[in-house]
Each structure stands twice: as C-alpha cells, then as structure tokens.
Amino acid sequence: MENDTNTLRRLKTIEGHLRGVIRMVEEDAYCIDVIRQIQAVEAALNKVSSQILESHLNSCVITAIKGDDPKERERVLKEITEVFEMSTKV
Amino acid sequence: MENDTNTLRRLKTIEGHLRGVIRMVEEDAYCIDVIRQIQAVEAALNKVSSQILESHLNSCVITAIKGDDPKERERVLKEITEVFEMSTKV
C-alpha cells in the first residue's frame, strides 16, 4: 500500500480517540457515553477502510486486471468480495 | 446484471422468510424472536449482496478496466467504494 499520509493521519487521530475512551473507563464515565464513543471510533475506522479500498482499487486492482495473470486477477477480485462480505459483519 | 438464477432463488427464499416475520408479528410473537428473525433476514441479504458484487467484479468491472474509457473506469471503481462504505452502515 502506498504510504498514505492521509490514512496515517486519520488512524493516529482514531488512536487518540480510543485512548480517550480508555480514559473515560478509567474515570468511571457513564456506560452509554462510553458505548457511543466506541461507536464513533468504529464509524471513523469504517471511513478509513473505505479510503484504503478506494486507493487499492485505483492501483493494485487496475494493475491486476490489466495484467496477464488470470490467477492474480481472480485473487485480487476475490479479496474485494471478502472484505465487502466482512464489512457487513463488523 | 446477468439474470442470475441463484440470486433470484435466494431473494425469493428471503421474501418467504420476511413473510414469515410478518406472520409472527400478526400472531403476537415474542419481540425478541421477531428481532432475531429480522436479523437472520439481514444476514441472508448481506450474503446475496456479496454474491452480486462478486459477479459484478468478474464481468462489468473487468470490462470497464480493460476498456478505453477512463471516465467509465473511474465511475465503476467509485461505485464499488460507495457500496462498500454503505455496507458498513447497514
């Protein structure tokens, strides 16, 4: 994966957010507020995943499909279906 | 989309499942049992979506990427990111 500055920045922000959630638990914050913050972390992670997928489609996937190796093409397309299917479960 | 017999069969099974849920509500079934059946319907719909995406990747997407129209290629890849992002929300 190209060392995406934007992806890194977002992930580090999410790490900070998660540390905030840990602090909330340490300080006995209200359960529902903790759950809401965890859900906000997950929404941010979903956003990052979508960005990574977008950049993957526009690089590796195009290369694989234009390439001469049918096995590689099949593999790359199968992976996309797999992460899509998993995304409906998390 | 190719008129996928398998997709159609699955969707009709899900329709039958959903009618069963409606009957449960009409017959005053226990709330939690109804919610569980709705969740089962959703899991089945996720499965169908993944299948449709897989067949789409192996037809339209390959054609678009191998084709000469960069706009079309861009459009097709953008759609995949969009349904992926939406899949994390439903």
Place this chain on the structure above:
Amino acid sequence: MENDTNTLRRLKTIEGHLRGVIRMVEEDAYCIDVIRQIQAVEAALNKVSSQILESHLNSCVITAIKGDDPKERERVLKEITEVFEMSTKV
C-alpha cells in the same frame, strides 16, 4: 409482542420493496443498483428492529425487572445484550 399496526405496516412496505428488488434482478438491472436497493431494505429492517426493541423495553422488560423472578429478569436482560451483539454483525 403487542400486535403493532405500525410495525406491520412497515414490514409490509419492506416486503413490497424486496419484491421490487426481485423484479430488478428478473429484468437484468445493473448490479450496483440492485445492491443499493438491498442495502436500503436492510436500513429499513434496522429501523423496524429498533422500534420493536423500544416497545419491548417499555413493556416486557419493565415487567420483568419489577417482577419477583430473578431468573426471568436475568433472561430478559441477557436477550437484549444478545440482539445488540448480533446487530453489530448484520
């Protein structure tokens, strides 16, 4: 579950929506459009589940918690955690 007119009406609307999706597949609609409609059906099902849970909390759950049977109370609360956990997976 109280025979909720509103829940029934929503579920029947969703059934109509799902039949529309089946028709789309029969008529070879574009894959991505089908996936989007399936996602819309799922969003609507999520909404119905939330409504059913809300009415369940305000009836059965209150009764169980105010009641004298600790086993029943435990069971009712456990079910809520279970449907919550499942909801993160579908």
Place this chain on the structure above:
Amino acid sequence: MENDTNTLRRLKTIEGHLRGVIRMVEEDAYCIDVIRQIQAVEAALNKVSSQILESHLNSCVITAIKGDDPKERERVLKEITEVFEMSTKV
C-alpha cells in the same frame, strides 16, 4: 460505569492492535491486509460494547426501572434503543 478491569484490559489490547495497524501502513503493508486488521479491531470493539451494555443493564437500568422517577426510567430505556439503532449503522 464501574471501573471494569476486564473492559479496560480489552480496550488496551485493542489499542495495541490499532497501533499495529498504524505500523502496517507505515511499512506499506498490502491494502487488503490493512483493511482486514481494521475489521478485526472493529469486531473487538463490538465485543467490548456488548460487555459494557450487559453490565449497564444489570446495574443502572435495573436501578432506574425499580426507582420512582418515570422520567429517569424513560431516559435510560431510550438510550438503549439509541445505542442499538446506532450499532446497526457502524
């Protein structure tokens, strides 16, 4: 929220997992592997949320429902529906 040692321990493990994801991006790991690890982080977060909800139901919610304040009871039940509804979206 009771300062739950188990919840804290899980969240700190997830924080470590997320730092691992950041390292993967820094080291140009394969996009799909990064997405899969992000999905694993989300699955772990869902698990923690369920645990927190379970402990909340067995403490605050019981207290509120047995209490004398109908407004408080209503508020507490409304929150559960809200986090349930949100859980279907992240």
